[in-house]
Amino acid sequence: xxxxxxxxxxxxxxxxxxxxxxxxxxxxxxxxxxxxxxxxxxxxxxxxxxxxxxxxxxxxxxxxxxxxxxxxxxxxxxxxxxxxxxxxxxxxxxxxxxxxxxxxxxxxxxxxxxxxxxxxxxxxxxxxxxxxxxxxxxxxxxxxxxxxxxxxxxxxxxxxxxxxxxxxxxxxx
Numbered sequence: 525x526x527x528x529x530x531x532x533x534x535x536x537x538x539x540x541x542x543x544x545x546x547x548x549x550x551x552x553x554x555x556x557x558x559x560x561x562x563x564x565x566x567x568x569x570x571x572x573x574x575x576x577x578x579x580x581x582x583x584x585x586x587x588x589x590x591x592x593x594x595x596x597x598x599x600x601x602x603x604x605x606x607x608x609x610x611x612x613x614x615x616x617x618x619x620x621x622x623x624x625x626x627x628x629x630x631x632x633x634x635x636x637x638x639x640x641x642x643x644x645x646x647x648x649x650x651x652x653x654x655x656x657x658x659x660x661x662x663x664x665x666x667x668x669x670x671x672x673x674x675x676x677x678x679x680x681x682x683x684x685x686x687x688x689x690x691x692x693x694x695x696x697x
Contacts, residue, residue, distance in 0.1 A: 525553045528577075528599050529694050537584065548576050550694050556607050557689045558612055567611050568571055572689035574604050581609050617676050634658050 532545050552573045559567060580594055581588060586660045588596075638658045642651065681689075 525549060525603065525692075527605065527631055528596060530675060531592060531596055531599070535588055537588065541580075541584065545577065545580055546694075548580065550612065552577070552603075553692070553694050556610070557692065561690060567607075570607065571604075572608075574600065599664050614679070618672070620621060623684055630662065631667060633665065637661065 527532055529546065531646070532542055532549070535542070537545070552570065555570045555573060559570065575598055578597070581593055638654065641654050642649075645654070674685070677688045678685075679689060680686060
């Protein structure tokens with residue numbers, strides 16, 4: 525986005541045309557970042573905004589050199605492809621069945637693990653220690669599940685390690 529912004533700033537367009545195109549780029553950037561922050565799977569309106577840039581460049585036949593047009597189209601193509609890739613990563617998560625299997629295993633685990641440990645070590649050992657080990661193991665499994673869940677959504681700003689999307693805006697505030 526920044527590269528396109530700089531190309532447009534250095535073009536021989538009028539100030540009004542530059543401002544118009546810069547606003548379109550800001551809208552594209554804003555909508556792309558909003559898509560990543562939310563669970564919305566619709567991306568058609570973002571495609572429409574990208575098409576506005578193509579239409580704008582094509583409508584300015586005499587004002588933009590062919591070299592600049594080619595560069596803008598190349599970077600727009602790369603931008604559109606990158607947005608599609610990010611959208612695909614954002615939408616296609618861990619399969620629900622695998623996550624459900626993990627949850628079922630976490631809930632059933634203590635019911636199976638505790639009697640097995642008690643049976644294997646015998647009745648003479650401290651049962652409180654056995655339950656402590658099972659609870660500790662359960663805590664570790666739940667923590668790993670939660671870590672996996674947070675890693676799966678790096679754009680939602682719910683964890684300390686999330687990607688700060690505001691740093692990627694064209695005009696940072």
